[in-house]
Amino acid sequence: MYRYDQYDQAIxxxxxxxxxxxxxxxxxxxxxxxxxxxxxLMNGLYLQLHAYMLRVAIPYGTLDSRQLRMLAHIARRxxxxxxxxxxxxxxxxxxxxxxETPDLLADLASVEMHAFQTSGNCIRNISSDQFAAxxxxxxxxxxxxxxxxxxxxTLHPEFSFLPRKFKIAVxxxxxxxxxxQLHDIGIQLVQNDAGEIGLKVxxxxxxxxxxxLAPVIRAWLPVADxxxxxxxxxxxxxxxxxxxxxxxxxxxxxxxxxxxxEFARQVEEEWAQLKPLGLDPPPSELARIAAHFQPPALDAGxxxxxxLSNPEFANWVAVNTHSHKVPGxxxxxxxxxxxxxxPGDASADQMDRIAxxxxxxxxxxxxxxxxxxxxxxxxxxADLFAIWQALRDIGLATANLDRASDIISCPGxxxxxxxxxxxxxxxxxxxVRLAPxxxxxxxxxxxxxxxINGCGHHHAGHIGILGVDRKGEENYQLLLGGSGxxxxxxxxxxxxxxxxxxxxxxxxxxxxxxxxxxxxxSERFLDTWRRVGAEPFKEAVYx
Amino acid sequence: xxxxxTGNRLETGDVIWWTGSGWSLHLKDAVAVDADGEALLARxxxxxxxxxxxxxxxxxxxxxxRPRTTRERVRAVGPSVRPDFALPSxxxxxx
Numbered sequence: 001m002y003r004y005d006q007y008d009q010a011i012x013x014x015x016x017x018x019x020x021x022x023x024x025x026x027x028x029x030x031x032x033x034x035x036x037x038x039x040x041l042m043n044g045l046y047l048q049l050h051a052y053m054l055r056v057a058i059p060y061g062t063l064d065s066r067q068l069r070m071l072a073h074i075a076r077r078x079x080x081x082x083x084x085x086x087x088x089x090x091x092x093x094x095x096x097x098x099x100e101t102p103d104l105l106a107d108l109a110s111v112e113m114h115a116f117q118t119s120g121n122c123i124r125n126i127s128s129d130q131f132a133a134x135x136x137x138x139x140x141x142x143x144x145x146x147x148x149x150x151x152x153x154t155l156h157p158e159f160s161f162l163p164r165k166f167k168i169a170v171x172x173x174x175x176x177x178x179x180x181q182l183h184d185i186g187i188q189l190v191q192n193d194a195g196e197i198g199l200k201v202x203x204x205x206x207x208x209x210x211x212x213l214a215p216v217i218r219a220w221l222p223v224a225d226x227x228x229x230x231x232x233x234x235x236x237x238x239x240x241x242x243x244x245x246x247x248x249x250x251x252x253x254x255x256x257x258x259x260x261x262e263f264a265r266q267v268e269e270e271w272a273q274l275k276p277l278g279l280d281p282p283p284s285e286l287a288r289i290a291a292h293f294q295p296p297a298l299d300a301g302x303x304x305x306x307x308l309s310n311p312e313f314a315n316w317v318a319v320n321t322h323s324h325k326v327p328g329x330x331x332x333x334x335x336x337x338x339x340x341x342x343p344g345d346a347s348a349d350q351m352d353r354i355a356x357x358x359x360x361x362x363x364x365x366x367x368x369x370x371x372x373x374x375x376x377x378x379x380x381x382a383d384l385f386a387i388w389q390a391l392r393d394i395g396l397a398t399a400n401l402d403r404a405s406d407i408i409s410c411p412g413x414x415x416x417x418x419x420x421x422x423x424x425x426x427x428x429x430x431x432v433r434l435a436p437x438x439x440x441x442x443x444x445x446x447x448x449x450x451x452i453n454g455c456g457h458h459h460a461g462h463i464g465i466l467g468v469d470r471k472g473e474e475n476y477q478l479l480l481g482g483s484g485x486x487x488x489x490x491x492x493x494x495x496x497x498x499x500x501x502x503x504x505x506x507x508x509x510x511x512x513x514x515x516x517x518x519x520x521x522s523e524r525f526l527d528t529w530r531r532v533g534a535e536p537f538k539e540a541v542y543x
Numbered sequence: 544x545x546x547x548x549t550g551n552r553l554e555t556g557d558v559i560w561w562t563g564s565g566w567s568l569h570l571k572d573a574v575a576v577d578a579d580g581e582a583l584l585a586r587x588x589x590x591x592x593x594x595x596x597x598x599x600x601x602x603x604x605x606x607x608x609r610p611r612t613t614r615e616r617v618r619a620v621g622p623s624v625r626p627d628f629a630l631p632s633x634x635x636x637x638x
Contacts (some may be wrong), residue, residue: 025556026553027553029592031593032591033594034555047551047556047559047594047595049614049617049618050556050557050558050618050621050622051555051556051557052555052556080628094622096556097554097555097556098553098554098555098556099554099555103632342624342625385612399617413613413614413617414622414623414624414625419612419614422613422617422624424622424624425623425624428624458634460611472611472612472613473613474613484590
């Protein structure tokens with residue numbers, strides 16, 4: 001894992017001190033809320049429905065046990081004993097007091113964490129593949145490339161006031177677990193015939209009001225040119241992005257208006273000016289960062305066969321673990337989606353216990369997934385049973401990864417000022433109703449957002465649900481056919497919306513129709529949808 | 544239609560309601576401000592101690608005020624999915 005050097009720590013410590021002074025001045029009445037609001041947002045502090053909410057950055061979703069224990073401490077000391085893992089691999093606390101925030105941020109800084117660039121029109125926390133350095137299908141660990149971007153973009157003065165927020169995802173695998181086609185910039189590590197690693201660059205994806213998939217603007221970028229090319233993209237966006245209309249300000253609108261080819265041409269033109277200026281760090285800098293991400297020394301001769309005689313354990317292994325690149329090891333996904341619970345929420349006690357497990361069994365690493373689960377990336381198969389037992393003791397051994405009850409949900413109107421409708425109660429009802437049949441259904445990704453901004457990724461759901469406001473009452477639109485994976489597609493609205501109970505019934509009708517339409521039990525819902533189209537589902541729901 | 548004055552306390556972010564003589568965490572303590580609403584907004588806004596000051600529409604029910612929108616009912620009670628945190632102003636089920 002990356003560890004701060006003196007410069008990283010100095011930047012974060014200085015920011016804590018600066019914000020402490022800003023908070024004191026606000027509380028003394030020396031600055032107005034209009035003056036203070038942009039300052040607190042630059043430090044990840046929002047005012048939500050019930051209290052302040054703090055969004056803490058988790059760079060590329062990677063934590064060690066020391067950091068996770070600090071997140072648990074913050075939940076206990078400054079919040080109400082829990083936190084909410086988000087769809088951008090961050091964590092949010094919902095009950096923060098302004099007057100306590102400086103102390104909280106100082107605690108975070110003591111474990112090399114902070115909350116800046118989790119709000120505002122800047123380059124946000126860089127996200128990545130939760131299976132980085134562990135996945136058998138990976139070309140290379142994407143996190144050094146994400147870390148280089150983090151350092152480059154941290155408090156970058158030129159890119160602190162972009163037309164709109166800016167999200168970047170990096171993956172090292174052809175199997176896309178980071179939703180790179182749905183980011184402002186998506187980066188995929190690729191390999192040429194000579195075995196060299198380069199970057200495939202996608203620009204202009206996103207969800208929200210105007211969902212779009214990102215086109216590839218450069219199929220091969222040499223690693224040595226990485227940052228100057230990123231800078232060129234940001235410069236073109238900063239120059240031409242729509243600052244006159246917040247709804248048209250994301251880079252996806254610019255790329256779509258210009259066309260991918262013309263946008264790419266402008267980037268190349270800008271890059272030709274920038275590249276000779278020497279913005280790119282020497283190769284030794286990436287090597288210095290990469291040295292922090294050396295793969296753990298795992299025993300490739302570790303036993304491969306494990307006792308699966310306990311059927312509940314065997315099912316959990318089958319559903320929630322993946323092959324590791326080192327034989328005899330596995331990647332464990334800890335579901336934060338027990339049916340009826342709040343998706344993505346974890347108590348302080350649960351966080352502490354997971355930190356213990358990571359320290360003892362998983363090379364001291366934890367990952368946060370954009371699907372709001374946690375991962376232990378490097379686990380010996382011989383330890384799986386002990387991990388499963390420990391997780392069962394804290395209510396986190398649910399075997400439902402990528403199944404119907406593994407639902408992504410934003411906080412919705414239960415917490416969020418932007419939301420039009422509650423999303424968590426819909427997720428809870430659906431999970432409880434669908435869990436009994438989810439094994440039969442196979443992969444089925446349901447994603448729920450409480451407003452058009454799409455934090456619950458409804459456009460990327462095999463089944464997506466969007467909460468809207470209809471004359472002060474909650475109403476829910478049903479969308480089908482989305483995917484955030486390497487086969488990305490955007491879900492389409494099926495028809496008129498429903499109330500809270502109606503949407504649950506409508507989803508059940510869709511699933512019943514899928515079961516009658518699928519070619520065989522192995523055909524996923526998404527593939528059935530793509531094969532037969534909307535009409536049979538419309539007939540099932542509205543007929 | 545009755546209107547209530549509400550906002551979020553600067554120091555804590557807590558949802559608070561104007562009681563006629565001060566501020567309360569509980570919707571049940573609120574008084575209708577009706578025609579005085581704009582004047583109260585004009586009085587409190589410059590003090591900069593309460594964020595997101597707003598007048599909201601409510602109905603008078605036998606057991607107290609009932610905000611017209613789901614959003615304001617959630618604000619008054621707390622997250623509907625955490626009844627353990629619910630304030631006693633309105634039953635969670637009433638959201």
